[in-house]
Amino acid sequence: xxNITLHDMTLKDFTLESLPRLTELRRxxxxxxxxxCIERARYITEYLRHHDDPxxxxxxxxxxxxxxxxxxxxxVFHDRNLLAGSTTSKALGAPLFPEFFALTLWPxxxxxxxxxxxPQKLTPEEARELNLEIFPxxxxxNVLELTRKRIGNARCLKLFESLVFFxxxxxxxxxHAVPTYASMLEHGLSGLISMAAExxxxxxxxxxxxxxxxxxxxxxxxxxxxxxxxxAEHLAAEAERLAAAEHDPAARRELLDMAGICRRVPARxxxxxxEAVNAIWICQVGIHAENINMAMSPGRLxxxxxxxxxxxxxxxRLDIGGAVELIGCLWLKIADNVTMVPEASxxxxxxxxxxxxxxxxxxxxxxxxxxxxxxxxxxxxxxxxRIRDPNVNARYDYEINSPEYCxxxxxxxxSTRAVPAFFNDxxxxxxxxxxGESLAHARDYAxxxxxxxxxxxRDYPASSSIMLNxxxxxxxxxxxxxxxxxxxxxxxxxTPDPATLQSFEQFWEVFKTQLDWLIEQAIELNEAMGAVHxxxxxxxxxxxxxxxxxxxxxxLIRGGSLYNSSGATHIxxxxxxxxxxxxxxxVFIDKKYGFAELLQMVxxxxxGPAGEKMRLFLQNRAPKYGTEHPxxxxxxxxxxxHLFDLYQSHTxxxxxxxxxxxxxxxNHAGLGGITGALPHGRKAGELFASGITPVxxxxxxxxxxxxxxxxxxxxxxxxxxxxxxxxxxxxDMAQMTDRFAQTIEAYFRAGGQQVQFNIMTYExxxxxxxxxxxxxxxxxxxxxxxxxxxDLNELMKEELITRTMYDxxxxxxxxxxxxxxxx
Amino acid sequence: xxxLITEQTLKKLGEKLNNSFASETAEEFLQTLLNLxxxxxxxxxxxxxxxxxxxxxxxxxxxxxxxxVAALFHDNRMEVVEKKIDRPDITITFRNGRTLLNFIMSPRxxxxxxxxxxxxxxxxxxxxxxxxxxxxxxxxxxxxxxPR
Numbered sequence: 018x019x020n021i022t023l024h025d026m027t028l029k030d031f032t033l034e035s036l037p038r039l040t041e042l043r044r045x046x047x048x049x050x051x052x053x054c055i056e057r058a059r060y061i062t063e064y065l066r067h068h069d070d071p072x073x074x075x076x077x078x079x080x081x082x083x084x085x086x087x088x089x090x091x092x093v094f095h096d097r098n099l100l101a102g103s104t105t106s107k108a109l110g111a112p113l114f115p116e117f118f119a120l121t122l123w124p125x126x127x128x129x130x131x132x133x134x135x136p137q138k139l140t141p142e143e144a145r146e147l148n149l150e151i152f153p154x155x156x157x158x159n160v161l162e163l164t165r166k167r168i169g170n171a172r173c174l175k176l177f178e179s180l181v182f183f184x185x186x187x188x189x190x191x192x193h194a195v196p197t198y199a200s201m202l203e204h205g206l207s208g209l210i211s212m213a214a215e216x217x218x219x220x221x222x223x224x225x226x227x228x229x230x231x232x233x234x235x236x237x238x239x240x241x242x243x244x245x246x247x248x249a250e251h252l253a254a255e256a257e258r259l260a261a262a263e264h265d266p267a268a269r270r271e272l273l274d275m276a277g278i279c280r281r282v283p284a285r286x287x288x289x290x291x292e293a294v295n296a297i298w299i300c301q302v303g304i305h306a307e308n309i310n311m312a313m314s315p316g317r318l319x320x321x322x323x324x325x326x327x328x329x330x331x332x333x334r335l336d337i338g339g340a341v342e343l344i345g346c347l348w349l350k351i352a353d354n355v356t357m358v359p360e361a362s363x364x365x366x367x368x369x370x371x372x373x374x375x376x377x378x379x380x381x382x383x384x385x386x387x388x389x390x391x392x393x394x395x396x397x398x399x400x401x402x403r404i405r406d407p408n409v410n411a412r413y414d415y416e417i418n419s420p421e422y423c424x425x426x427x428x429x430x431x432s433t434r435a436v437p438a439f440f441n442d443x444x445x446x447x448x449x450x451x452x453g454e455s456l457a458h459a460r461d462y463a464x465x466x467x468x469x470x471x472x473x474x475r476d477y478p479a480s481s482s483i484m485l486n487x488x489x490x491x492x493x494x495x496x497x498x499x500x501x502x503x504x505x506x507x508x509x510x511x512t513p514d515p516a517t518l519q520s521f522e523q524f525w526e527v528f529k530t531q532l533d534w535l536i537e538q539a540i541e542l543n544e545a546m547g548a549v550h551x552x553x554x555x556x557x558x559x560x561x562x563x564x565x566x567x568x569x570x571x572x573l574i575r576g577g578s579l580y581n582s583s584g585a586t587h588i589x590x591x592x593x594x595x596x597x598x599x600x601x602x603x604v605f606i607d608k609k610y611g612f613a614e615l616l617q618m619v620x621x622x623x624x625g626p627a628g629e630k631m632r633l634f635l636q637n638r639a640p641k642y643g644t645e646h647p648x649x650x651x652x653x654x655x656x657x658x659h660l661f662d663l664y665q666s667h668t669x670x671x672x673x674x675x676x677x678x679x680x681x682x683x684n685h686a687g688l689g690g691i692t693g694a695l696p697h698g699r700k701a702g703e704l705f706a707s708g709i710t711p712v713x714x715x716x717x718x719x720x721x722x723x724x725x726x727x728x729x730x731x732x733x734x735x736x737x738x739x740x741x742x743x744x745x746x747x748x749d750m751a752q753m754t755d756r757f758a759q760t761i762e763a764y765f766r767a768g769g770q771q772v773q774f775n776i777m778t779y780e781x782x783x784x785x786x787x788x789x790x791x792x793x794x795x796x797x798x799x800x801x802x803x804x805x806x807x808d809l810n811e812l813m814k815e816e817l818i819t820r821t822m823y824d825x826x827x828x829x830x831x832x833x834x835x836x837x838x839x840x
Numbered sequence: 841x842x843x844l845i846t847e848q849t850l851k852k853l854g855e856k857l858n859n860s861f862a863s864e865t866a867e868e869f870l871q872t873l874l875n876l877x878x879x880x881x882x883x884x885x886x887x888x889x890x891x892x893x894x895x896x897x898x899x900x901x902x903x904x905x906x907x908x909v910a911a912l913f914h915d916n917r918m919e920v921v922e923k924k925i926d927r928p929d930i931t932i933t934f935r936n937g938r939t940l941l942n943f944i945m946s947p948r949x950x951x952x953x954x955x956x957x958x959x960x961x962x963x964x965x966x967x968x969x970x971x972x973x974x975x976x977x978x979x980x981x982x983x984x985x986x987p988r
Binding site: 120121122123124125126127128148149152153155156157159161162165170175178179180181361362502503504687688690691 | 889890892893894952953955956957958961962963964965966967968970971973974976977978981
């Protein structure tokens with residue numbers, strides 16, 4: 018049975034010209050300068066200073082803190098968006114979470130508003146309040162410092178703080194989740210509160226320690242959800258107040274409508290499509306009162322909202338234009354916040370949004386085609402708005418979903434040049450069932466943040482727990498446990514001098530020794546930080562939107578979810594594979610170079626004519642990941658397999674496994690910039706390849722490249738990956754769309770899990786770098802998320818320019834202009 | 841109100857600090873910065889509010905061992921001593937004066953780059969460093985002769 022009633026799935030009659038509200042809201046979204054919002058930091062600090070009771074259970078303390086803030090959160094209406102509620106008090110706000118890294122803003126309180134790169138406005142009064150009232154309270158109380166109190170300046174903490182080995186992301190957040198709002202829409206928050214109250218009473222009746230713990234959790238759920246309901250009431254009151262002062266009848270009507278909606282939802286069940294959309298949005302705002310705005314992903318909205326859409330359409334209460342407008346309003350609301358990024362972090366994370374992912378299409382829990390009218394409406398809104406957030410992703414089952422759907426998604430990608438990203442249902446469902454998820458639950462997966470996978474509202478994967486630099490253990494293997502950047506300090510185990518090894522297999526063992534040691538360190542720190550989160554940052558509010566916690570009476574952070582895991586992603590995958598290839602082929606098979614000779618050249622950054630000769634040989638003649646070369650394929654497989662086995666052998670503090678992944682945000686640029694030369698002819702400071710993408714210029718044939726990546730997919734990559742492919746645009750878009758869709762299908766049939774695109778030329782990106790004002794809205798895919806090109810740091814811009822570009826018509830890589838010049 | 845002598849001392853220290861920005865070595869940067877801070881804490885009410893009730897122990901060391909300076913904040917005052925101290929809240933080890941200057945208050949401040957390149961290494965609570973960074977930056981903005 019199909020859920021498609023649209024006559025034109027492209028919805029081409031709906032344009033920005035015919036949707037003036039969306040046009041204006043979109044204009045505002047580009048015109049606004051981000052502002053730092055200190056509201057949350059102010060109220061939670063005030064609460065902890067004056068009202069907190071340390072004798073309460075951690076969940077109750079957290080709930081009271083969140084409730085206190087939500088009760089005081091300012092209800093604001095900045096524009097003519099049809100949805101009530103805003104993430105912060107500012108039109109485009111960066112909320113501060115002093116529990117994490119907000120204090121990194123301290124050195125630039127007086128300059129952040131005027132800094133050259135991505136300024137964020139902060140008033141002098143707010144800066145003063147942060148300096149004298151708020152930040153001093155948190156000096157010894159954020160997650161990182163509480164971790165230090167727990168483990169001291171342990172080895173693992175020092176490695177993290179040196180920044181060049183791994184990032185322990187729990188110091189900055191867990192977030193990264195896909196809640197489900199189905200129960201909220203069906204029962205209303207009042208209904209969820211009643212359920213929690215009943216279960217609290219039952220738990221208390223048990224009169225046991227476990228019963229008391231459960232009762233605390235259920236009490237915390239009620240307190241935090243009550244906070245959202247009060248915030249909705251305040252929105253209603255403010256809308257009524259504004260309506261009373263409004264002279265324009267249409268604007269007054271809109272405000273009164275919003276007031277009426279906020280009086281009903283999310284407290285009560287949603288009765289209409291519009292109520293459902295606004296209820297979801299207000300709960301999404303509520304979630305950010307508790308958890309930082311990083312990759313909190315609304316999930317499969319085309320599935321969740323479809324019954325409300327269908328009912329309203331059938332009842333004549335809604336038309337397609339009205340649905341497009343409401344979804345557009347939701348997209349723009351989701352984009353109403355950014356993260357606070359200190360100037361120092363621009364190098365690593367500059368230009369990133371908050372990556373709330375929305376997932377469209379694919380199959381349903383029974384394996385049937387889930388694509389419906391709303392899927393196409395959401396695709397059209399994505400195509401029209403072309404904004405960085407939300408991060409829209411399209412699932413595709415090549416056996417179940419229609420070719421027309423695949424073609425339509427392809428069309429939107431070619432039209433926007435960047436979004437959505439494509440996800441392969443077959444491979445991703447296999448990856449999740451491999452993690453013990455039931456088939457029905459795996460089929461209901463959604464994307465978190467960049468690319469990570471989770472069964473909607475059942476899976477709490479803390480997917481960015483560890484970001485590990487694979488080049489670090491490679492260098493440690495080359496230099497007996499030391500790295501050039503850390504000098505003579507013995508970092509890892511003192512493994513043998515590679516020059517003494519007799520075979521590549523021996524070097525592989527040395528590499529694994531260093532890699533395993535480093536991963537053990539990263540896991541040790543993640544476990545310590547997890548324990549701190551359990552005490553300091555439980556999530557009773559978020560738990561209410563998950564299956565599991567309400568049945569178990571246990572917070573997400575204590576393993577309340579149905580499925581639990583911790584994610585570990587890896588930087589420099591392609592570079593490390595190519596380095597291993599070069600060592601195996603040139604040192605041990607061809608014996609072209611001795612290991613000592615190679616090491617000497619690597620140390621000297623391939624200095625002198627002999628060094629350059631060797632470098633060119635390694636770069637041009639050694640096997641490359643992204644080709645069909647058997648050595649390259651074997652080494653790529655071996656790393657993926659080894660990482661999978663190693664991580665899966667560890668159980669985290671919530672009782673779940675670690676899941677490896679391959680996405681890099683912008684870390685591949687920053688970490689590449691500080692890493693020494695490597696044996697595949699990469700010079701010191703050159704950027705690493707992004708995600709699981711082959712090194713730029715290393716994979717000349719598109720088909721071979723896609724196959725080489727695809728064969729790694731499935732069971733061993735449960736955290737998914739980001740593959741970046743750049744195509745040159747063609748004049749005949751219809752023909753290009755056909756080829757594009759065919760290529761996707763072939764890649765997915767070969768096992769590829771995910772792919773994302775930039776449809777732009779080297780020259781266009783070079784021009785955008787040179788003349789940023791000419792391209793104010795140019796959106797690009799980085800490694801899992803979208804960004805505006807002008808906002809990226811210089812290294813990332815360079816990385817995007819030099820990424821291999823393919824001509825889809827002949828499947829060949831196109832030489833970068835700089836390379837052409839060199840020919 | 842600053843008296844004439846204090847004003848002249850401040851001016852002199854400001855010029856000295858300014859020279860550090862231009863100098864290749866910037867070896868005297870830390871000492872000058874701490875002296876200037878000390879004077880401002882004494883004579884400028886607004887600036888002094890930064891250290892009201894603030895307890896903090898900072899250890900600064902150069903990698904070559906030439907510089908070992910501690911800044912101790914206690915009783916609304918700052919004390920500078922040239923020695924190793926017990927229980928520092930944070931220890932900042934820098935390759936040379938220039939790298940420390942770039943780290944703390946260069947107009948093109950490069951905190952992350954300094955740490956990534958291991959020009960500067962820290963051990964301890966970074967929030968103390970962020971607070972110190974604010975006070976240094978505020979001082980920079982108050983001294984018109986210093987580069988912004």
